[in-house]
Amino acid sequence: MAAAGDQYASRLDEALRFLREHDDFLVVSHVQPDGDAVSSTIAVRWLLDRLGKRSLMINEGRVPPRLEFLPHAGEIVNYGERKPDRRFRAVVAVDCADFSRIGLVRELFDESYVLLNIDHHPTNDAFGTVNLLRQDAAATAEILFDLIERAGFALDADAATVLYTGLLTDTGGFRYSNTSPNVMAAASKLLTAGVDAYQLADRLLERMTMPQLKILQRGLSRLKFTEDGRVGWLYIVPRDLEETGASGEDLEGLVNYARNIDGVEVGMLFKGLEDGSVKVSLRSAGAADVASIAQRFGGGGHIRAAGCRLSMPLEEAIRLVVDTVRQSLHPTL
Ligand SMILES: [Mn+2]
16 A cells, blocks of 8 residues: 555545445446456455455356456356346445446346445546545555455455456556556565465466467468558457357457567457457557547547447458558658
8 A cells, every 4th residue: 555645545444434334245346357357356255254244246247267266256146147036235346447337237236225336447437335446556456455454354365366366467467557566565465475476377377278279370360460560450250259169258368469569559459240340459559549549430448458349341340440540650641
């Protein structure tokens, strides 16, 4: 909590008060949960256990297979598979930038529900009854680290493992620009508490499934560049997923192969969808503002990472977006 001021400390206290005041919580994260979302769900449950509170962890869908090894991940209910036949009044939402990210799980909220919103997305619209937001946190797990420390509980290996996983995955393995002194200080304490850093890095960053490798092979075989080499892109169609056995989450990171080539300023992944539309992921290697490009097509995001969706044939979408990006890099032409 080194970089945080009094205001942050009082917001941590307010969040703890919320957890102490209520009982029988529903703990939710966003649809298609990532490492930070799953880890933060488990960390909240861990804290509620320490406070002697009842809780149920739930998500609209399943925990991705690569995260199933996390302690207590198997206790997160998949709402799509098993719907609890009761409602909850007290809710904790983690890593959700806005209310809609909670997905269908909102059907379980009581009419008079109260919600603690814990998140690090800059675009979070403070949809909670109580909001614990810190946009300079690298991960929601970083905020939960502070919350648990503030509550005065000593971390065990399980809690440390999930918190470390949130930090590791949301910083891309301590590589992104959000890798702050605070993150490293927290990581250091988590290692002291018993995290197996090698095992987590190996499982979460190095290991690949065979379908992941096959979809990567296909994607790379289609890499194309503009003549000046400043724009790179690749595409995936629904048939690729069928034939390789890959799932949507296996495409995560594919766009970076286009962006990472020397000289490339904008890398893109075009994903043809079953409904005939095209989802575009844009990544900037430096100066180019891909959020403003995505906005022109009704999308959005961050300056260096953005996305949009187009309703047109794949070839047309590629031509249109590549041309737009090319022109944005040569504003004088
Ligand atoms: Mn996150």
